[in-house]
Amino acid sequence: MTSPLEQKIRITGPSVVTANRTWDGAVVYRTTGRDWSTDLADAAVVRAVPDARALLAESVADDVGAVGAYIAPVEIGDGGKPAPGNLREHIRATGVTIALAVQA
Amino acid sequence: MYAYDEIDRTLIHERVSEFRDQVKRRLSGELTEDEFKMLRLQNGVYLQLHAYMFRVAIPYGTLSSKQLRRLAHVARRYDRGYGHFTTRQNIQFNWIKLAELPDALADLADVGIHSMQTSGNNTRNVTSDQWAGVAPGELEDPRIWSEILRQYTTLHPEFSFLPRKFKFAITASAHDRAAIKIHDIGLRLYKNEQGETGFEVLVGGGLGRTPFIAKTIRPFVHGRDLLSYVEAIMRVYNQYGRRDNIYKARIKILVHELGIEKFAQEVEEEWQQIRDGDLRLDDATIEDIRSRFTYPVYEKLPHMPDELRKAAHDPLFERWRKNSVFPHKAQGYSIVTISLKPVGGPPGDASAEQMDALADLADKYSFGEIRVGHEQNLALPHVARRDLPALWQALHRIGLATPNVNLVSDIIACPGLDYCSLANARSIPIAQELTRRFANHDTADLIGRLHINISGCINACGHHHVGHIGILGVEKNGEEFYQITIGGRADEQAALGTLIGPSVPFHEVADVVEDIVEAYLALRTTPDELFIDTVQRLGVEPFRERVYATR
Secondary structure (H helix, E strand, C coil): CCCCCCCCCCCCCCHHHEEEEEECEEEEECCCCCCCCHHHHHHHCCCCCHHHHHHHHHHHCCCCCCCEEEEEEEEECCCEEECCCHHHHHHHHHHCCCCCCCCC | EEECCHHHHCCCHHHHHHHHHHHHHHHCCCCCCCHHHHEEEEEEECCCCEEEEEEEHHHHEEEHHHHHCCCHHHHHHCCEEEECCCCCEEEEEEEEEEHHHHHHHHHHHCCCCCCCCCCCCCCCCCCCCCCCCCCCCCCCCEEEEEEHHHHHHHHCHHHHCCCEECEEEECCCCCCCCCCCHHCCCEEECCCCCCCCCEEEEEEEEECCCCCEEEEEEEEEEHHHHHHHHHHHHCCCCCCCCCCCCHHHCCHHHHHHHHHHHHHHHHHHHHHHHHCCCCCCCCCHHHHHHHHHCCCCCCCCCCCCHHHHHHCCCCCHHHHHHHHEEEECCCCCCEEEEEECCCCCCCCEHHHHHHHHHHHHHHHHHHEEEECCCCCCEEEEEEHHHHHHHHHHHHCCCCCCCCCCCCCCCCCCCCCCHHHCCCCCCHHHHHHHHHHCCCCCHHHHHHCCCCCCCCCCCCCCCCCCHHHEEEEEEEEECEEEEEEECCCCCCCCCCCEEEECCCEEEEEEHHHHHHHHHHHHCCCCCCCCHHHHHHHHCCCHHHHHHHCCCC
């Protein structure tokens, strides 16, 4: 499988790096503090390919902390905080769009 | 039920210990994800959108009440209180934590359940007719042969690194409930003119990006030769199957590219080398497997007991009985299908409480046995007909008496974009909306048998190609769109559906399906003409016209 670092990076706007936390699979975002957060609001936002590449490289290097890191689009709201940039990321950030068989 | 022997029990427990060590090494960083990925996949552990997903095998769809209770326990203790029954007689848990997986596996191993080979490029769970052993007219219980194949394929060293995944399905009935024609190898058990048990062997079926209906490679293979013939097929596939392109790696592509005659010739040459070797099954081996299946001792009961006669006055009971209760090989007994398709619910999901309660009902009414079908429903295979009214009331109390089996709201759907990292579009909300549109049972009865299948991407886990109405989610400029096919079927007359026209957006799918159904009701010649027969008679054009006339 091609490493995410070997893939061509294209971004069309503000982006973040997201992955799944290794021990439990939870959705996480790479922060400016070189760590992971389950809150998208904490994510480091990049707008240029070199910055995205660097953030992704740093994220992929933390193989124990999280797996499957990739660049995801975000939208920046009025408060300057990132919000999911597409349906897939919206579902990852906020959960399934259906009622579960058993409510949490 | 089949009783595992000491070898199987040891194997399953050793596998848990092995995986526990692998998980420990992964979490410590000793194993990288690249190194670990194949190991977790071989134990049925995927990484999905929100969490790890854990797929557990239910070989040939047979579960004991004890095993079902243990699945409920895993759902409750390690997941979010529910499980999802799939189209291949597996159950999936969607929120499992990697760190807790070894404990979940150990709990399952205690009751003889495992997740070996529920993923990865190896032989997957061997599936069969969920009515195996109880269907009237069945020639022989196909699970005996399924179990022989399960033992043969489990951790088979030569076939642990195939070009791609490999799926078997077996039926022994004239009506195919196991969808054998959409499997890599499909086996139809029958007896030849000499009265010998054997199989029509079909090969190269499959859905996904490039769908094919399986072709008959050999009209009759004697039962004693089953393993050697299967091995010959898999050797040819293992040698010539493509490894350079994941989309062209399944055996269906090899069969298509070589042609069935050339493929069969290659298999025949291989088979002649090995057919009289160690893989030849002797009667003692087959009987040993057969003897490990236990069957209920049925009472001699009337076909129409008083309890059933009285309950027939209740129209709600009768509606459920008509759609959920099926003939059994033993007089006085029935097979009861339990719909996991409640109005507004995700198809195939069951809560831990429902699983526990159903296990109790299985103990009370079905000799402690439950079956899992590829339609994402469950079944109680041995219910005395006198107990049907009491069972219905008990099922009703736990939300499992939806009277829609084989009707329009009995929808097969993959998890789709709500869970799956491969999906392009959501499946479950489409299914939920359709069940609401067709919630009126009188309307559903009027429509009759109609199978809707929904997949959230081209990988086709919802088997959309073989739905009477198939719905495939695609992504267009960031939006969810859906292609609609009609005329597919997964039974003994298996066929791929035909696309009716351009894809439609998310919010129009239910309207389109309603249009198709209304067109069918107007076009059918008699109330007995099923939707699939009308499509076969008229083709897709009248339906296309109806759907797109105003779009």
